[in-house]
Amino acid sequence: EAGVAQSPRYKIIEKRQSVAFWCNPISGHATLYWYQQILGQGPKLLIQFQNNGVVDDSQLPKDRFSAERLKGVDSTLKIQPAKLEDSAVYLCASSPTSSGNTIYFGEGSWLTVV
Amino acid sequence: GENVEQHPSTLSVQEGDSAVIKCTYSDSASNYFPWYKQELGKRPQLIIDIRSNVGEKKDQRIAVTLNKTAKHFSLHITETQPEDSAVYFCAATSGGGADGLTFGKGTHLIIQP
Numbered sequence: 001e002a003g004v005a006q007s008p009r010y011k012i013i014e015k016r017q018s019v020a021f022w023c024n025p026i027s028g029h030a031t032l033y034w035y036q037q038i039l040g041q042g043p044k045l046l047i048q049f050q051n052n053g054v055v056d057d058s059q060l061p062k063d064r065f066s067a068e069r070l071k072g073v074d075s076t077l078k079i080q081p082a083k084l085e086d087s088a089v090y091l092c093a094s095s096p097t098s099s100g101n102t103i104y105f106g107e108g109s110w111l112t113v114v
Numbered sequence: 115g116e117n118v119e120q121h122p123s124t125l126s127v128q129e130g131d132s133a134v135i136k137c138t139y140s141d142s143a144s145n146y147f148p149w150y151k152q153e154l155g156k157r158p159q160l161i162i163d164i165r166s167n168v169g170e171k172k173d174q175r176i177a178v179t180l181n182k183t184a185k186h187f188s189l190h191i192t193e194t195q196p197e198d199s200a201v202y203f204c205a206a207t208s209g210g211g212a213d214g215l216t217f218g219k220g221t222h223l224i225i226q227p
Binding site: 040043055102105108 | 150218
């Protein structure tokens with residue numbers, strides 16, 4: 001079974017530039033999550049989708065971050081404009097439903113903002 | 115929202131000894147408590163989980179205990195091996211109808227040969 005796919009794996013940008021990350025969840029998984037993991041910390045939930053609807057985006061900095069899952073499968077996370085403190089690993093994850101089932105993570109997209 | 119505290123931040127044990135990592139959570143509505151292992155530069159991988167209707171769960175050398183009254187849960191690793199060296203994260207559901215996990219800050223487990 002294919003896992004959660006993410007791209008790009010690594011990205012270096014200058015502050016105030018924009019960046020987009022793509023995620024393809026495990027086939028059939030209705031729930032998709034984007035987490036931010038800053039070095040030395042645990043992952044922090046940014047946004048959760050159930051199919052193509054947003055369930056929770058309470059911790060998403062909406063002035064600069066946006067995410068979409070238009071067809072209920074793939075998702076993109078965009079940052080514009082980037083700040084130095086956005087340097088982190090952006091982890092996409094998926095689960096079959098939102099009812100406390102196992103969450104599977106992708107390898108992550110490593111972002112460095114200089 | 116949910117708050118998860120994890121201790122210790124670093125744990126060094128001799129190979130073959132046991133390791134215990136402890137977490138507390140704040141939201142009494144939380145009902146799912148997974149533990150993830152993350153090796154350097156890798157994705158977090160689920161190693162064991164427990165639900166609120168169970169007090170203890172074991173899988174070979176790994177066990178998790180849950181005390182709902184005290185709102186804490188623990189990971190126990192017995193007969194530690196060098197490959198157990200990694201960062202371990204506990205997590206809990208956020209409650210409030212959404213099921214995104216809230217993670218602790220992690221424990222760096224070091225297995226000394």
